[in-house]
Amino acid sequence: MSRHRARRGDPLPAAAPSARGRIATWRGQHAWSLHASLQRLAAHPVGTALTLTVMGFALALPLAFYLALGNLQRFGAALGESQAISVFLKPGLGAAAVAGLASDLRARADVAVVATRTPQQGLAELSAMQGFGPGLAALADNPLPYVLVVTPRAGLDARAGQALVTALRALPAADRVQDNSAWRGRLDALLTLGRRVVLLLGALLALAALLVVGNSVRQDIQAHAEEIAVMQLVGASPGFVRRPYLYAGICYGFGSGVVAVALVLLLELALTGPVATLAAAWGGGLRFAGLAPALLLAVPFAAALLGWLGARIAGARHLTAVEPH
Amino acid sequence: MPARAGLAATLAHAMLPASPEPAAPVIRLDQVSKRYPGGHEALSQLSFELGAGEMAFVTGHSGAGKSTLLKLLGLLERPSHGAVMVGGVNLGSVRRSGIPRLRRQVGMVFQDHRLLMDRSVFANVELPLVVAGVPPAERGKRVRAALEKVGLLAHEKKSPPALSAGEQQRVGIARAIVGKPPLLIADEPTGNLDPQLAVEIMGLFVEFQQVGATVLVATHDLFLIKRMRKRVIVLDHGRLVDDVAAAEVV
Numbered sequence: 001m002s003r004h005r006a007r008r009g010d011p012l013p014a015a016a017p018s019a020r021g022r023i024a025t026w027r028g029q030h031a032w033s034l035h036a037s038l039q040r041l042a043a044h045p046v047g048t049a050l051t052l053t054v055m056g057f058a059l060a061l062p063l064a065f066y067l068a069l070g071n072l073q074r075f076g077a078a079l080g081e082s083q084a085i086s087v088f089l090k091p092g093l094g095a096a097a098v099a100g101l102a103s104d105l106r107a108r109a110d111v112a113v114v115a116t117r118t119p120q121q122g123l124a125e126l127s128a129m130q131g132f133g134p135g136l137a138a139l140a141d142n143p144l145p146y147v148l149v150v151t152p153r154a155g156l157d158a159r160a161g162q163a164l165v166t167a168l169r170a171l172p173a174a175d176r177v178q179d180n181s182a183w184r185g186r187l188d189a190l191l192t193l194g195r196r197v198v199l200l201l202g203a204l205l206a207l208a209a210l211l212v213v214g215n216s217v218r219q220d221i222q223a224h225a226e227e228i229a230v231m232q233l234v235g236a237s238p239g240f241v242r243r244p245y246l247y248a249g250i251c252y253g254f255g256s257g258v259v260a261v262a263l264v265l266l267l268e269l270a271l272t273g274p275v276a277t278l279a280a281a282w283g284g285g286l287r288f289a290g291l292a293p294a295l296l297l298a299v300p301f302a303a304a305l306l307g308w309l310g311a312r313i314a315g316a317r318h319l320t321a322v323e324p325h
Numbered sequence: 326m327p328a329r330a331g332l333a334a335t336l337a338h339a340m341l342p343a344s345p346e347p348a349a350p351v352i353r354l355d356q357v358s359k360r361y362p363g364g365h366e367a368l369s370q371l372s373f374e375l376g377a378g379e380m381a382f383v384t385g386h387s388g389a390g391k392s393t394l395l396k397l398l399g400l401l402e403r404p405s406h407g408a409v410m411v412g413g414v415n416l417g418s419v420r421r422s423g424i425p426r427l428r429r430q431v432g433m434v435f436q437d438h439r440l441l442m443d444r445s446v447f448a449n450v451e452l453p454l455v456v457a458g459v460p461p462a463e464r465g466k467r468v469r470a471a472l473e474k475v476g477l478l479a480h481e482k483k484s485p486p487a488l489s490a491g492e493q494q495r496v497g498i499a500r501a502i503v504g505k506p507p508l509l510i511a512d513e514p515t516g517n518l519d520p521q522l523a524v525e526i527m528g529l530f531v532e533f534q535q536v537g538a539t540v541l542v543a544t545h546d547l548f549l550i551k552r553m554r555k556r557v558i559v560l561d562h563g564r565l566v567d568d569v570a571a572a573e574v575v
Contacts, residue, residue, distance in 0.1 A: 024460060025458035025460070026458075028458065028460055028461060029455065029458055032455050226439075226441070227441050229439075230439050230440075230441060230452070231452065231456060232425070232428075233399070233401075233428065233433060233439065234428065234429070234433075234452050234453040234456055234500065234504075235425045235426065235427075235428035235429035235453065235456050235457065235504075236425060236456040237422075237425040237456075238422075238425075240425075240456060
């Protein structure tokens, strides 16, 4: 009862009765805490920079994997768009026979398009690729066969697709049948695994970042044990004592988020050129895509939340240890 | 009436020196014992009262229980037995969450000052006001008023290590009085000072008493006690052995 009464009637303006006064007090105390924590971080620039860098790397790593995975997925999708089956015909087959075979295949219900690529076209394509020109020029005659590029009808399920491939393999004129969809299935499985790995890695590295913040805040608290004791002696509430450390955690988190985003942007910058060259070599149409701006923007805030949590855990563990009581 | 009023109200009431009714005691100890873990009994069955606006010295050899007594009053320790009342509030009923609020009502001065060495004099004195949520503009005024009272207004931007021991102690006193607490307690505030500085510091405490504060100072400096002519509470091995009224001090 008396404890309850003691809460009222403080002669200091702390117990300003109006809501506006209370908000102003609250704001003033927060401003003081934020200022105190920023001052502290600035007082140890090397330690702060080290913490930010370590956390930044820990956060950048899953982001980089996510970036790679996203591009691989797009790459796979672009390749799979033409689920074409290449039928390499036996050498020595004449143009008329090839045309007849093509029209037979076009008549099939499970086939959408059949394109014919002549040996000349194949040779021209090869010559255009780097390094092949001089070697091909040395050949006396064209060793390339006719190729029929068969595009299955859209919406064909896996079993019907397999049946088509089997039928094509059974053709007497077919030398070799290359089925891109099998390759696609393997890539999909690999990407699913990759997504799982990125998720696990992200969780582990977020935990690492949490520990880094927690450790930095713990060291902060230990370095300021005397100050904390003095604040408690002059009547600071536990929340007030803890606040500068929570702000420090938020600052560590936000800063490391910015570092992580900067690292990923650097990575993107470094990779855009080589990936464009690679994509061009694969037939073009592919462009390297960076992470979504919204995601990049969200990273520092998510990291700030992580920093706050780390500081909160460290505060709960270590602030009570220095209470003079 | 004082028994029903809150701590702050009672203490505020106690600050009025010309009260028509006899003021309730600001400090009341009733059969207080304190035994530390390990068995050492620092206080045993100590009882005394200190009225509003009164100033008293607590003295005794080292280990007599002076520091423990002050720790109980600031809720740095809790008694093993008995009741400690401050401003009509039984500290035994103050829960952990209520401790900060109580400490804001009690100005504490320490022998080792307990200043923040990496902050300015101004920031040190400002701390209790920040903690209490006083707006910045008001803080500046009150910090300067407190520094002026202890004669350190010119040093507000310095850091404590740049000051002499006596000046550092005066910063500690400014910090204790800046929140205008109704009760001021000091643990050996002149312990490290030469006699002349000690007299100056004690003079400050007398001034605060004269403006209405209740003051309790622990010291083993008998010369100083005689000179100040205030009530003296003498402890020995945690027991009250003498309680000399101001008029009887010779």
